[in-house]
Amino acid sequence: MRLEQEAKQFMERRGMSTITATEYQQKASETAIFPKEKALEYITLGLTGEAGEIANKVKKLIRDGADKETLEQKKIEIGYEIGDVLWYCAMLAKEVGMNLGHVMENNINKLHSRKERGTISGSGDNR
Ligand SMILES: [Mg+2]
Numbered sequence: 119m120r121l122e123q124e125a126k127q128f129m130e131r132r133g134m135s136t137i138t139a140t141e142y143q144q145k146a147s148e149t150a151i152f153p154k155e156k157a158l159e160y161i162t163l164g165l166t167g168e169a170g171e172i173a174n175k176v177k178k179l180i181r182d183g184a185d186k187e188t189l190e191q192k193k194i195e196i197g198y199e200i201g202d203v204l205w206y207c208a209m210l211a212k213e214v215g216m217n218l219g220h221v222m223e224n225n226i227n228k229l230h231s232r233k234e235r236g237t238i239s240g241s242g243d244n245r
Contacts, residue, residue: 139219143208150209157213165206172199 126136137145152160175196184192211218232238237245 139208139222140217142204143212143218146205146208147212149205157209161206161210161213165203165210168199168202168206172196172203175199 129136175192179189179192207221208218211221229238232245235245
């Protein structure tokens, strides 16, 4: 706990966000309003919808192009859409009974293991 507090103070001094994945997941779930009997379907559709919003913004950048100022604004908009995707990821993790921080940690460990073993390229869940 002391180490966690020191890490938070370190980040606060540098103007960095200090919210943890667990805190985010808990706070996000306070805003979850959907039929619980259809939670898995609702969350999955929402996640793909928000990912689609990002794809659409990027598609329009390709189609329309952007000057430097517009590009910076679009990047900010995409960043906020990432937040919407994250909300659904947090809710999906909760729905399948997993802590968001655990999901993140498991994922990064998996990817580093693949990198160390030279198996990042290729396909299949169990590389
Ligand atoms: Mg959105």
